[in-house]
Amino acid sequence: MRAPICVPSSIFSFLDVIYSISMDLFLIAAICFFIFLIAIFGFWIIFFLSYWTFFFGAGLNIAPKKIIRKMLKLAELRKGEILYDLGCGNGRILILGAKEFEAHGIGIEISPFCYLWSKFNVINNSLSGKVKIKFGNFFKTPISDADVITIFLSNRANKKLIPKFKKELKSGTRIVSYYWQIPGMIPEKVDKKAKIYMYRM
Numbered sequence: 001m002r003a004p005i006c007v008p009s010s011i012f013s014f015l016d017v018i019y020s021i022s023m024d025l026f027l028i029a030a031i032c033f034f035i036f037l038i039a040i041f042g043f044w045i046i047f048f049l050s051y052w053t054f055f056f057g058a059g060l061n062i063a064p065k066k067i068i069r070k071m072l073k074l075a076e077l078r079k080g081e082i083l084y085d086l087g088c089g090n091g092r093i094l095i096l097g098a099k100e101f102e103a104h105g106i107g108i109e110i111s112p113f114c115y116l117w118s119k120f121n122v123i124n125n126s127l128s129g130k131v132k133i134k135f136g137n138f139f140k141t142p143i144s145d146a147d148v149i150t151i152f153l154s155n156r157a158n159k160k161l162i163p164k165f166k167k168e169l170k171s172g173t174r175i176v177s178y179y180w181q182i183p184g185m186i187p188e189k190v191d192k193k194a195k196i197y198m199y200r201m
């Protein structure tokens, strides 16, 4: 009869250690991979939420407060006037217009994400009575009661808006565009450094 093979117990504990280390490594690798997937998809989700509206006029880009103040000053926005922001983003222009210039604001926004964001900001600032946010395409929404219109869009969208402005706006309505000029229209006032252009119908 053969004698049973004796395996030293230290070998088992060595294998145990290797096994537990490789399980830990596997778990760490799985977690890293999961984080990597979230980062990649998160980036594309945020990118998509922000920029798909480019095809309708412009992607999301929020104008700085300093610029907004300059835009509304250049337009000489007065108390009680109706201010439209075409593509209102997070509603910042309208909120500042209502708070600092006592204007009534109307925002038009095509992105559900930005629509809800600006709605939330309006409610959060207790301005529901003064600022309205409409969900829709500004090319298809009436704007004839505007005294002042703000736009921060694109060269292409500004150009496409000209027939609408000519058809709907009353004489004297001020249009303030940040960053992009309105091709074919001559601005009444320009802040070259801030890239703000004010037009009067």
Ligand SMILES: C[S@@+](CC[C@H](N)C(=O)[O-])C[C@H]1O[C@@H](n2cnc3c(N)ncnc32)[C@H](O)[C@@H]1O
Residues within 6 Å of the ligand: 053, 054, 056, 057, 058, 059, 060, 061, 062, 063, 085, 086, 087, 088, 089, 090, 091, 092, 093, 108, 109, 110, 111, 114, 136, 137, 138, 139, 151, 152, 153
């Ligand atoms: C560059 S952002 C400007 C946001 C805001 N007006 C500001 O200056 O902070 C342009 C906004 O216009 C919206 N937008 C683009 N095309 C639109 C359209 N046809 N109708 C309504 N909103 C539109 C986008 O969703 C985006 O929120």
